Amino acid sequence: MKKLLVPVDFSEQSINAFRFALDVAAKCSGSVLLLHVIALPVLHDSVIVPIEGLRQPLIDELKEVVRQRFSRIIEMYNSHQVGVSTEVVVSNRIHDTIIDQVEKEKADLVVMGTKRASGIWGWMVGSNTENIVRTAPVPVLAIKQYVPGKRIRNIIFPNALDLKNQEELVIKVKALQDLFNARLHIIWVNTPALYQPDSDIRRQLAAFAEKFMLKDFTINVFNYNNEEAGILEFTRQINGDLIAMGTHGLTGFAHLFCGSIAENVATHVDWPVWTYHPKPEISVTSEQ
Numbered sequence: 001m002k003k004l005l006v007p008v009d010f011s012e013q014s015i016n017a018f019r020f021a022l023d024v025a026a027k028c029s030g031s032v033l034l035l036h037v038i039a040l041p042v043l044h045d046s047v048i049v050p051i052e053g054l055r056q057p058l059i060d061e062l063k064e065v066v067r068q069r070f071s072r073i074i075e076m077y078n079s080h081q082v083g084v085s086t087e088v089v090v091s092n093r094i095h096d097t098i099i100d101q102v103e104k105e106k107a108d109l110v111v112m113g114t115k116r117a118s119g120i121w122g123w124m125v126g127s128n129t130e131n132i133v134r135t136a137p138v139p140v141l142a143i144k145q146y147v148p149g150k151r152i153r154n155i156i157f158p159n160a161l162d163l164k165n166q167e168e169l170v171i172k173v174k175a176l177q178d179l180f181n182a183r184l185h186i187i188w189v190n191t192p193a194l195y196q197p198d199s200d201i202r203r204q205l206a207a208f209a210e211k212f213m214l215k216d217f218t219i220n221v222f223n224y225n226n227e228e229a230g231i232l233e234f235t236r237q238i239n240g241d242l243i244a245m246g247t248h249g250l251t252g253f254a255h256l257f258c259g260s261i262a263e264n265v266a267t268h269v270d271w272p273v274w275t276y277h278p279k280p281e282i283s284v285t286s287e288q
Contacts, residue, residue, distance in 0.1 A: 001179065002030045005107035007098050007132075009036065010069055013113025016146035019077050020272065021111040024141075026080035027179055030108075034074075034086045035101050036066045037094050063088045095131045102138055110136050114144045134247070139172060139276040144269070152180035152272075156240040158187050158231050159205060168278040169246040170212045176244060176274060177216070184217040185238060189230035191223075198223075232269060240271060247277040 004021045008014045021032050038059070070086045078084060087105075091097045102110060112129045133140050155177055177184050186209065188201045198221045205219045224230030235243060 001028045001108045001175070003033060003105060003107045004030055004109045004111055005033045005035060005098075005102055005105060006111045007035045007037070008070075008073075009113075010073075011113060013144060015073060015077075015113075017111045017113045017141075017143040018073060019146045019148075020141070020143045022078055022080055022082050022084075024109070024111070024179070025082045031083035031085065033101075033105055033107065034070055034084060035098065036070070036086075036088050037097050038062050038066070038088065038090045039092050039094050059090055063090075095135070098132055099135060099137070102136060108138055110138060110140045112140060112142055114142045133275050134277075139176075139274055142273045142275070144271075150241070152182050152241045154185060154238060154240045154242075155180070155182045156185050156187060156231065156235050156238075156243045158189065158227075158243070158245055159208065166208075166246070166278075167212070169276060170214075172276055173244050173246075174212075174214070176242075180242075182216075182241070184214060185220060185234075185240065186214075186217055187220045187222055187231065187234050189222050189224055189227045189234070191226055191230070235269075235271060242272045242274060243269070244274040245276075247275055 001024070004025055006014070006018050006021045008018060018032070018034065024030070025032050066088045067086065074084050087101060089097050089101070098110070101107070110132060112132060114129050129140075129142055133142065155173075157173060173184070176182075186205055188205060190196060190198065190201065201221045202219055205221075209217055209219065220234065222230050222234045224233060231243065234240070
């Protein structure tokens with residue numbers, strides 16, 4: 001995890017994401033790339049100017065304002081002396097621009113804020129975070145709050161035993177666990193609608209842990225009314241610090257994470273939420 005990309009719209013939540021990214025980068029001897037997208041109609045001299053109507057001097061002026069704001073937050077928060085670079089892009093395609101930068105810069109992790117904001121500087125959090133969670137080719141860490149000096153000691157790993165490509169996901173979760181030197185809590189939320197005997201689930205989870213040679217972990221079957229609320233309640237009860245989840249990207253979550261659970265967990269909780277969707281398997285056929 002050598003390069004962390006942090007989209008910043010200068011909201012409180014995106015600044016929190018930057019501060020968290022600095023802590024992570026310091027742990028793994030990595031660097032941080034701050035990205036701001038100048039998007040949507042821009043207010044200039046009390047006139048709304050469409051992005052496509054901006055002239056180069058105004059674009060240069062807006063970029064300079066962003067660079068100055070970047071300099072201030074870097075000076076204010078980079079006590080670790082982490083390497084920080086910046087990028088300012090003019091585009092109305094915010095989501096596509098972030099994904100393009102991930103690929104261009106070969107980022108290993110995207111760290112984003114999660115609470116909705118408004119105004120010229122408020123494009124990043126909210127629906128854009130949800131879209132990035134679904135489509136990013138690398139893991140995404142969604143951050144709402146930042147507590148200076150807080151350690152990640154307990155990682156909650158909700159399990160979907162039918163999620164394909166588990167190996168790729170587990171390798172990344174194990175790397176996350178190693179980075180924070182944390183304990184991994186594997187949880188299956190047993191709901192009335194999809195109830196299975198606890199003993200059966202525990203056997204499956206134990207086989208899962210053995211197959212992937214997990215260390216320093218617990219196995220938990222948590223009975224609750226629905227999956228999302230069960231994950232959050234379990235996290236509260238054991239004082240969890242971070243939730244790590246595997247997804248199917250655009251097609252939604254497997255079993256545990258259907259419908260809107262991805263967005264609700266990743267963008268509406270106080271804990272950091274790490275998500276990743278394994279790359280789809282490629283079927284190879286040979287001609288006879």
